[in-house]
Amino acid sequence: MGTAEPAHPEEVARLGGSPDSLAARLAALAEIGADPGGGLTRLAYTEPERAAHALVAGWMRRAGLAVYEDAVGNLFGRWLAPGADPEAPPVWAGSHLDTVSHGGRFDGAAGVVAALSAVERLSASRARLARPVEVVAFVGEEGSRFPGLLGSRAVALGLTQADLEARDADGIPLRDALSAWGFDPARAGEAHRPPGSVSAYLELHIEQGPVLERAGFAVGLVTGIAGPLELEGEVVGRADHAGTTPMDERRDSLLAVAELALCAERLARESSPQTVATVGRVDVSPGAANVVPGRALFTLDLRDVDLARRDRVEARLRQAFSEILVRRGLEGSFRQLLRVDPVPVPESTRALLGRAARRAGVAYLELPSGAAHDAMLMARLCPAGMIFVRSLGGRSHAPDEETREGDLLAGTEVLFEALRELAGDAELPPG
Numbered sequence: 418m419g420t421a422e423p424a425h426p427e428e429v430a431r432l433g434g435s436p437d438s439l440a441a442r443l444a445a446l447a448e449i450g451a452d453p454g455g456g457l458t459r460l461a462y463t464e465p466e467r468a469a470h471a472l473v474a475g476w477m478r479r480a481g482l483a484v485y486e487d488a489v490g491n492l493f494g495r496w497l498a499p500g501a502d503p504e505a506p507p508v509w510a511g512s513h514l515d516t517v518s519h520g521g522r523f524d525g526a527a528g529v530v531a532a533l534s535a536v537e538r539l540s541a542s543r544a545r546l547a548r549p550v551e552v553v554a555f556v557g558e559e560g561s562r563f564p565g566l567l568g569s570r571a572v573a574l575g576l577t578q579a580d581l582e583a584r585d586a587d588g589i590p591l592r593d594a595l596s597a598w599g600f601d602p603a604r605a606g607e608a609h610r611p612p613g614s615v616s617a618y619l620e621l622h623i624e625q626g627p628v629l630e631r632a633g634f635a636v637g638l639v640t641g642i643a644g645p646l647e648l649e650g651e652v653v654g655r656a657d658h659a660g661t662t663p664m665d666e667r668r669d670s671l672l673a674v675a676e677l678a679l680c681a682e683r684l685a686r687e688s689s690p691q692t693v694a695t696v697g698r699v700d701v702s703p704g705a706a707n708v709v710p711g712r713a714l715f716t717l718d719l720r721d722v723d724l725a726r727r728d729r730v731e732a733r734l735r736q737a738f739s740e741i742l743v744r745r746g747l748e749g750s751f752r753q754l755l756r757v758d759p760v761p762v763p764e765s766t767r768a769l770l771g772r773a774a775r776r777a778g779v780a781y782l783e784l785p786s787g788a789a790h791d792a793m794l795m796a797r798l799c800p801a802g803m804i805f806v807r808s809l810g811g812r813s814h815a816p817d818e819e820t821r822e823g824d825l826l827a828g829t830e831v832l833f834e835a836l837r838e839l840a841g842d843a844e845l846p847p848g
């Protein structure tokens with residue numbers, strides 16, 4: 418694995434593209450971790466993710482970039498234009514190469530391939546840049562094996578001991594997975610970058626939703642990233658005989674969860690189109706057809722790009738939960754699993770991306786991101802912006818995830834123009 422050549426030249430020929438085209442590179446990446454039944458699986462710190470990194474590293478080298486990895490396996494390709502200051506904090510652009518189980522070929526990979534293509538254009542245009550530009554592929558963005566956003570977390574915040582002890586479904590801790598890739602877990606902290614060490618981060622990503630397609634835009638500029646709040650709730654009632662217990666004498670834990678789920682739907686709908694609430698998992702026990710559910714465990718996921726609005730909905734949900742429990746004679750509690758504040762994209766970065774889109778001649782829609790991305794954590798380190806490209810049917814995290822090459826090219830044009838400006842291109846026209 419890890420050849421510098423695209424995996425399947427005949428696939429490239431079929432696409433009618435050059436081996437360096439976006440589509441050809443995405444097709445080559447899609448061969449790695451391909452599932453026999455469709456889709457692809459490249460989980461964090463597995464052999465397929467490693468092979469995807471190796472393939473991209475080969476392309477980076479061929480493009481004249483200096484390739485390096487940090488202490489947790491994030492992959493970098495550095496372009497230092499002639500005359501650029503090697504000491505200046507670089508601009509980063511990229512995304513991730515891991516996928517969910519049976520995922521698609523565009524989530525993450527599109528952003529890495531687009532960033533490489535944009536930097537190749539910078540290099541070919543002999544742009545006079547003031548600072549270095551680095552293409553980055555973050556390791557372990559999806560939370561499908563370990564908790565997500567691992568690579569960007571390591572860079573922006575540093576991994577904690579608790580992060581390193583997180584275990585996958587087979588009980589393998591992250592520290593062992595790091596070792597298996599040849600990295601020393603004791604040195605994971607070295608991936609943490611100090612403030613000021615990166616001048617800006619840009620990420621092109623597929624939208625993974627239907628908004629751009631519905632509005633008729635190929636490209637979107639992200640206004641902010643919704644922060645997820647994840648709660649785990651428990652309701653304790655009483656397990657009783659389903660045949661002999663009258664309806665008015667039951668303490669049914671599941672019905673309280675059902676009520677709360679409907680309440681969450683109503684509150685989110687009333688709050689804003691950007692508020693979403695999901696009860697995604699319910700486990701009832703004893704879990705038998707002929708027993709009233711005595712105990713229910715459930716998750717509640719609440720997201721918004723506006724923190725105050727999310728806080729209001731959370732407060733009303735907690736209030737509703739208490740009322741439901743009292744009315745039904747049940748006990749219950751919430752435990753917080755995850756609380757991430759929404760991340761607004763800075764006004765200056767949004768303006769810069771808008772100028773880039775106008776120079777590129779690409780019409781765009783401004784929209785929030787409902788999903789978490791590496792950019793969310795990079796925003797803790799430096800100004801971070803995101804370019805969305807249209808997802809057909811809004812489908813993602815599934816084998817039928819699809820984005821047209823033309824849309825990817827339009828997004829890559831915007832990325833190229835934005836990188837030019839961020840890297841201080843001396844030839845850039847004013848305005």
Ligand SMILES: [Zn+2]
Nearest residue numbers: 524525558622
């Ligand atoms: Zn992604």
